[in-house]
Amino acid sequence: MINNLIFEDKEIILVGTAHVSKESVDLVKSIIEETHPDSVCVELCESRYQSIRQQGRWQNTNIIKVIKEKKTFLLLSNLILASFQKRIAAKLDVQPGQEMIQAINSAEDVGAVIHLADRDIRVTLARVWRTMGLFNKLKLIFQLLLSMGEVGEISEEDIEKMKQQDVLEAVLEEVGKTMPAIHKTLIDERDLYLTEKIRQAPGKKIVAVVGAGHVPGIKKNIDKSIDLAPLEVSPPKSRSAVILKWAIPVFIGLMFVYGFFAGGTRAGTDMLTWWIVANGLLAGLGATLAFAHPFTILASIIAAPLTSLNPMIAAGWVSGMVEAFTRKPKVKDFEKLPDDILSFKGFWRNKVTRILLVVLFTNLGSSLGTFVAIPLMARVL
Secondary structure: OEEEEEEOOEEEEEEEEOOOOHHHHHHHHHHHHHHOOOEEEEOOOHHHHHHHHOOOHHHHOOHHHHHHOOOHHHHHHHHHHHHHHHHHHHHOOOOOOHHHHHHHHHHHHHOOEEEEOOOOHHHHHHHHHHOOOHHHHHHHHHHHHHHHHOOOOOOOOHHHHHOOOOHHHHHHHHHHHOOHHHHHHHHHHHHHHHHHHHHOOOOOEEEEEEEHHHHHHHHHHOOOOOOOHHHHOOOOOOHHHHHHHHHHHHHHHHHHHHHHHHOHHHHHHHHHHHHHHHHHHHHHHHHHHOOOOHHHHHHHHHHHHHHOOOOOOOHHHHHHHHHHHHOOOOHHHHHHHHHHOOOHHHHHHOHHHHHHHHHHHHHHHHHHHHHHHHHHHHHHO
8 A cells, every 4th residue: 555645845655554464565675675765754663663673672671660660551561462463473474563674674775764653652552541441441451361362363364454453453443442532542643643753754755654554544634733742641640530549548448437436346347357358359369360479469468458548559569569579580581571472371471471460460359359348348337
């Protein structure tokens, strides 16, 4: 898919590709070699570009820092998306993102500037996450996990369908059907971002290599005024989310106070027991499902009843830190990461991804424990 666009004094050759297609690789190579552009734009952000150029990047990952900065879900999502793409590419005997790799190599061969045009994937995922409620977040998590088993049925013919979407879309397609906000963040916003970054590329002749699904949006926006600043930040939490974050602990605290004063010591003690049991056991169950270390499971059971009353701390962060210290990832775990993420079993076997899963599942268990505990506590009254 080739489109010739003009913006001011620049000639833009827009090449729409499928991200796992041999034909797309050949097309990109021939276009760049024939046109000798001044710049080649690729649908990559800095982090994804470095993942192509620096194969050993995982060895520099600070898993403790990831947990402290609350980026566990973003990293886990990124790994699952990478797994999805790599397994499709392996089935079709192509390298993941080979058309982007070819664009980079061909650009270097003809002396063109390599211009990164896509928004940082961490920003994109963060913006997706902020637009979703709790139910849809859970739905998204399980959609991502289930996507790990959907590669077997993909054939060469299915690649034609994938030309209309990128990997992010493919994995989140089912969720996106009922959530227009996801489509807006994944596609519409990135259409705008890609358009402006392509227009900013140096030189008069530009070849832009993007997923075919972005071509209509880029063509539509090519002459529009675009401000990138609002697209590069994570939206603030909604006021209702902030209020709810503090309202639940306050409500539970008032339940305890009322229970002790209205129902006496026995009622208050029973309420406290239900709270500890529901939170602790379900958080511990979550850690267990992630195959956490026994010390980690114990830590999650102890921490959950306390962290659930503190909006600033999550039980998963505690269990993740304990897991990271008790089963500290070694260099070989990071080296095996590209292969381990290719299978469901590998995600649980590798110490790096297991820590991420421990954080995720402990938090889910603790959250569920809170909603289970409230009606149980109310029955005591």
